[in-house]
Amino acid sequence: MTIPHPIPAHLAALCRAADDLLNGEHATTGISDAGQLLAQLVAAIRGDTTTALVKPYLSPVNGYHWLLRYWSPDVDETLAFHDPLAAIGRLARTARARWDRVAGLTTTGFTVPATPPENDLAASNLYFWHLADDAEGFWLERQPLDGQSVDDTQVTGERDDYVLGHVAGEWICVCGNDAADEGFDPCTRVGALLAVLDSWDGVLYRCVKCDRIVAQPTGQVVGRAE
Numbered sequence: 210m211t212i213p214h215p216i217p218a219h220l221a222a223l224c225r226a227a228d229d230l231l232n233g234e235h236a237t238t239g240i241s242d243a244g245q246l247l248a249q250l251v252a253a254i255r256g257d258t259t260t261a262l263v264k265p266y267l268s269p270v271n272g273y274h275w276l277l278r279y280w281s282p283d284v285d286e287t288l289a290f291h292d293p294l295a296a297i298g299r300l301a302r303t304a305r306a307r308w309d310r311v312a313g314l315t316t317t318g319f320t321v322p323a324t325p326p327e328n329d330l331a332a333s334n335l336y337f338w339h340l341a342d343d344a345e346g347f348w349l350e351r352q353p354l355d356g357q358s359v360d361d362t363q364v365t366g367e368r369d370d371y372v373l374g375h376v377a378g379e380w381i382c383v384c385g386n387d388a389a390d391e392g393f394d395p396c397t398r399v400g401a402l403l404a405v406l407d408s409w410d411g412v413l414y415r416c417v418k419c420d421r422i423v424a425q426p427t428g429q430v431v432g433r434a435e
């Protein structure tokens with residue numbers, strides 16, 4: 210088996226998790242079982258992208274939880290999740306239940322399918338991307354478990370993992386860009402902007418100002434476009 214070099218980000222995350230596990234600490238990726246970790250590593254090296262943990266940016270982070278606020282004309286609720294994927298699953302359930310509001314809408318050449326995609330991220334992102342008004346929406350925000358609010362626009366003191374701060378529901382990148390400035394556009398894994406959205410994974414956006422590639426809805430930086 211050949212280990213690729215340089216090590217891709219998802220493999221590096223698994224290696225860090227292995228290191229933590231060997232040192233008796235909680236895995237930063239949320240994996241606390243050695244057998245599970247080994248299976249993930251082998252699958253990742255083999256290039257099996259169906260394995261859940263090839264998206265480390267969607268894994269729980271120790272010391273943090275994710276606050277999901279969802280509002281519509283009928284509901285305004287805020288829920289806390291340890292696992293951001295669980296929050297996204299919740300959003301996807303809402304999106305699927307209300308899919309008729311966006312089915313068939315066309316934006317930038319892409320027509321929303323009649324039925325929601327099976328992928329939770331794609332379902333929630335496609336749905337909320339196409340909602341035309343502010344009467345329904347969500348924000349998903351990483352917060353420390355100690356209750357201190359985190360200002361994600363000031364991340365210079367920690368790893369530059371999460372770029373997006375939220376002010377009144379608006380994204381703000383660490384570079385200062387926001388939706389009213391140059392905005393964020395759907396992109397590919399290498400940051401190429403997409404003219405049509407039919408090949409979009411429903412996850413990745415590029416900050417048009419600083420070219421950071423951001424995975425939504427968690428706002429984690431997963432790369433930078435060349």
Ligand SMILES: [Zn+2]
Pocket residue numbers: 382383384385386416417418419420421
């Ligand atoms: Zn930026």
